[in-house]
Amino acid sequence: RTRVMTIANQKGGVGKTTTTVNIAAALALQGLSVLVIDLDPQGNASTALSVEHHSNIPSIYDVLIEGRPISEVAVPVPEFEGLWCAPATLDLAGAEIELVSVVAREYRLRKALTTYLAEHEAAHGRLDFVLIDCPPSLGLLTLNALVCAQEVFIPIQCEYYALEGLGQLMRTVTLVAEDLNPALRLSTILLTMFDARTRLAAQVAQEVRSHFGDRVLPTAIPRSVRVSEAPSYGQTVIAYDPGSSGALSYLEAARELVHQAPSS
Amino acid sequence: RTRVMTIANQKGGVGKTTTTVNIAAALALQGLSVLVIDLDPQGNASTALSVEHHSNIPSIYDVLIEGRPISEVAVPVPEFEGLWCAPATLDLAGAEIELVSVVAREYRLRKALTTYLAEHEAAHGRLDFVLIDCPPSLGLLTLNALVCAQEVFIPIQCEYYALEGLGQLMRTVTLVAEDLNPALRLSTILLTMFDARTRLAAQVAQEVRSHFGDRVLPTAIPRSVRVSEAPSYGQTVIAYDPGSSGALSYLEAARELVHQAPSS
Numbered sequence: 459r460t461r462v463m464t465i466a467n468q469k470g471g472v473g474k475t476t477t478t479v480n481i482a483a484a485l486a487l488q489g490l491s492v493l494v495i496d497l498d499p500q501g502n503a504s505t506a507l508s509v510e511h512h513s514n515i516p517s518i519y520d521v522l523i524e525g526r527p528i529s530e531v532a533v534p535v536p537e538f539e540g541l542w543c544a545p546a547t548l549d550l551a552g553a554e555i556e557l558v559s560v561v562a563r564e565y566r567l568r569k570a571l572t573t574y575l576a577e578h579e580a581a582h583g584r585l586d587f588v589l590i591d592c593p594p595s596l597g598l599l600t601l602n603a604l605v606c607a608q609e610v611f612i613p614i615q616c617e618y619y620a621l622e623g624l625g626q627l628m629r630t631v632t633l634v635a636e637d638l639n640p641a642l643r644l645s646t647i648l649l650t651m652f653d654a655r656t657r658l659a660a661q662v663a664q665e666v667r668s669h670f671g672d673r674v675l676p677t678a679i680p681r682s683v684r685v686s687e688a689p690s691y692g693q694t695v696i697a698y699d700p701g702s703s704g705a706l707s708y709l710e711a712a713r714e715l716v717h718q719a720p721s722s
Numbered sequence: 723r724t725r726v727m728t729i730a731n732q733k734g735g736v737g738k739t740t741t742t743v744n745i746a747a748a749l750a751l752q753g754l755s756v757l758v759i760d761l762d763p764q765g766n767a768s769t770a771l772s773v774e775h776h777s778n779i780p781s782i783y784d785v786l787i788e789g790r791p792i793s794e795v796a797v798p799v800p801e802f803e804g805l806w807c808a809p810a811t812l813d814l815a816g817a818e819i820e821l822v823s824v825v826a827r828e829y830r831l832r833k834a835l836t837t838y839l840a841e842h843e844a845a846h847g848r849l850d851f852v853l854i855d856c857p858p859s860l861g862l863l864t865l866n867a868l869v870c871a872q873e874v875f876i877p878i879q880c881e882y883y884a885l886e887g888l889g890q891l892m893r894t895v896t897l898v899a900e901d902l903n904p905a906l907r908l909s910t911i912l913l914t915m916f917d918a919r920t921r922l923a924a925q926v927a928q929e930v931r932s933h934f935g936d937r938v939l940p941t942a943i944p945r946s947v948r949v950s951e952a953p954s955y956g957q958t959v960i961a962y963d964p965g966s967s968g969a970l971s972y973l974e975a976a977r978e979l980v981h982q983a984p985s986s
């Protein structure tokens with residue numbers, strides 16, 4: 459079965475995009491086949507994967523608003539064999555308001571992905587993972603991702619504000635599971651930008667691990683400037699500096715993700 | 723005249739809230755009177771200012787959706803004489819969708835603030851500054867703030883992704899100035915989380931200064947763990963550790979803001 463995961467957290471700047479592209483790259487390096495869906499109008503994931511996303515490019519906006527098939531939008535990522543990306547363009551910023559009055563507005567992405575999974579399987583073999591990068595809000599774009607996925611993957615920055623928004627995120631996941639997508643569950647949490655020198659990071663990590671137990675991947679991603687340099691070269695940190703602490707920890711986290719006990 | 727500023731940037735985690743509360747505190751220490759409006763459903767600004775914001779508290783949600791006056795919502799901030807805050811509660815998360823079909827939906831905040839500025843002046847004297855903290859999106863909450871303000875204040879994190887979203891933000895400011903609020907202009911940019919040890923931060927800062935000229939405040943805010951520790955004590959860094967590099971640079975940036983040439 460293809461694992462479809464939504465990388466979500468309405469708190470901004472916690473490492474959603476960085477996690478999506480680096481976990482995807484790490485999974486591809488293990489020989490798995492992966493689709494990244496960029497659902498953030500800023501298109502940061504498309505940038506990090508060096509996938510064109512200026513406004514004339516077919517994009518996820520066309521899928522959501524005009525019903526265009528994902529097969530016309532998804533492109534192979536040059537750097538990694540088996541990695542595909544459905545890019546976001548700027549017009550996606552208007553999608554939230556445009557979707558409000560559309561019929562079955564929360565199911566648009568799910569419908570499109572169901573069709574695509576069958577088509578991709580026939581053409582290239584089964585996809586192992588689909589990772590959906592979300593914008594920092596709980597609006598109709600993130601809702602579409604939550605309805606589409608079976609799993610929620612939450613990156614949590616080791617900072618105080620990161621804890622404040624978790625309650626609201628958990629309530630939203632519960633509501634979606636009750637009303638729109640009974641298969642949805644919170645399966646994975648990853649601690650990001652962990653700075654071992656500060657007490658604050660250790661306190662936040664401790665609090666998250668005691669609250670969420672083994673849903674928190676054992677590996678925490680350290681804060682490292684190599685990680686934040688990589689997108690300026692249109693690369694993941696795994697391609698930019700494979701021996702760096704950031705790259706090694708994302709490779710490790712991806713292995714833990716693959717071997718997670720399914721019932722967690 | 724009261725300077726009404728929107729602290730906006732749809733990129734997440736760039737220091738909008740940290741800038742709003744610390745600039746507000748620094749202005750209050752100079753004897754100015756300031757109102758902070760928290761327009762982010764996460765309520766991070768309310769937290770940092772130790773203002774209660776659980777769901778039964780009158781909040782900015784009531785102002786936007788039910789037309790409640792700001793005078794029933796704004797409370798004095800305990801730590802700083804002359805500093806007030808209109809808090810955000812969680813129900814604000816639903817406001818964007820609720821506002822879509824409301825008449826004059828972009829003008830709700832502006833109408834409420836115009837009334838409040840007159841009331842506050844009669845009761846406590848003229849407000850010198852109003853700072854509006856926005857969520858990381860360009861939806862109806864940020865639009866309300868842009869229609870309400872005369873100035874846009876953009877915090878820019880010294881990271882690569884920070885440059886990507888600027889074009890979209892500028893276009894939105896231009897559209898609002900053309901169609902909804904002709905007085906609106908981009909007056910101030912502040913560089914945040916500047917890490918002097920990295921080449922990336924220096925490159926981003928150089929690019930922003932060459933592009934925006936003297937609208938960029940001379941002081942850049944350094945990355946400093948004391949800044950991120952402060953909110954866990956319900957404090958601004960100015961109250962938490964007044965001698966720290968973060969506190970001193972926010973005090974300096976606030977002085978520069980007050981003495982900015984009005985025509986910039």
Ligand SMILES: Nc1ncnc2c1ncn2[C@@H]1O[C@H](COP(=O)(O)OP(=O)(O)OP(=O)(O)O)[C@@H](O)[C@H]1O
Nearest residue numbers: 470471472473474475476594681682685686734881
């Ligand atoms: N481990 C890390 N070490 C250092 N910097 C990091 C790390 N992870 C992410 N960053 C940087 O932090 C910033 C925020 O990360 P990112 O953009 O991935 O977060 P996000 O949650 O996707 O943000 P948004 O809410 O805007 O979508 C980026 O500039 C990124 O390069």
Ligand SMILES: Nc1ncnc2c1ncn2[C@@H]1O[C@H](COP(=O)(O)OP(=O)(O)OP(=O)(O)O)[C@@H](O)[C@H]1O
Nearest residue numbers: 470617734735736737738739740858945946949950
């Ligand atoms: N100068 C700084 N040094 C170190 N950490 C900082 C600094 N400024 C902000 N932070 C931390 O970085 C994180 C992001 O900052 P903040 O929440 O203010 O950004 P934001 O733009 O308001 O985020 P959002 O988009 O979610 O509203 C917070 O955890 C904050 O404590």
Ligand SMILES: [Mg+2]
Nearest residue numbers: 474475498502
């Ligand atoms: Mg992102």
Ligand SMILES: [Mg+2]
Nearest residue numbers: 738739762766
């Ligand atoms: Mg904020």
